[in-house]
Amino acid sequence: MTIFHSINTSASALTAQRLRMDVISSNMANVDTTRGKLVNGEWEPYKRKSVVLQPKDGSFSSFMDVAISKQNSGTGNGVKVSKIVEDETPFKLVYDPEHPDADESGYVELPNVDPLREMVDLISATRSYEANVTVLNASKGMLMKALEIGK
Numbered sequence: 001m002t003i004f005h006s007i008n009t010s011a012s013a014l015t016a017q018r019l020r021m022d023v024i025s026s027n028m029a030n031v032d033t034t035r036g037k038l039v040n041g042e043w044e045p046y047k048r049k050s051v052v053l054q055p056k057d058g059s060f061s062s063f064m065d066v067a068i069s070k071q072n073s074g075t076g077n078g079v080k081v082s083k084i085v086e087d088e089t090p091f092k093l094v095y096d097p098e099h100p101d102a103d104e105s106g107y108v109e110l111p112n113v114d115p116l117r118e119m120v121d122l123i124s125a126t127r128s129y130e131a132n133v134t135v136l137n138a139s140k141g142m143l144m145k146a147l148e149i150g151k
Contacts (some may be wrong), residue, residue: 006135007136007139007140009078012080013079013132014132014136016051017128017129017132020128021122023050023051024125026049027049028118030111030113031115034046034110034111035101043101045109045111045112046111046113047087047111048087048112048113048114049084051084052083052085054080056077056079090112091111091112092109093107093109094107094108094110
């Protein structure tokens with residue numbers, strides 16, 4: 001473990017939370033997009049996306065083994081984005097026979113994006129980002145105080 005370990009850990013979390021906020025913003029921007037992707041010659045509405053995070057190094061079992069053996073070397077190394085996945089929940093059907101993308105019955109498939117859910121996710125990502133900024137500033141303050149010891 002180096003002196004900058006906590007700063008590197010916070011930096012990885014800041015990067016991951018920033019990507020989460022970007023994906024949520026994309027979901028919100030496409031809440032009404034009925035032509036998101038061309039599939040088999042037909043337009044499909046935009047599909048909600050979400051970010052999947054995982055530990056940077058090691059697995060849950062490796063952290064569990066360290067915790068059971070009570071070793072102190074089991075500190076994490078941060079977080080990374082493993083993938084961005086599309087939500088497979090069904091699209092919303094709305095009756096609007098005037099819409100250019102309406103089917104023969106007059107129904108339009110709208111994206112599976114729920115603005116309320118997106119706002120909750122955005123608040124969560126923002127709070128996580130703010131918490132990591134606080135940790136980063138605390139680490140920086142401790143390092144600055146450590147440098148003042150030699151004066």
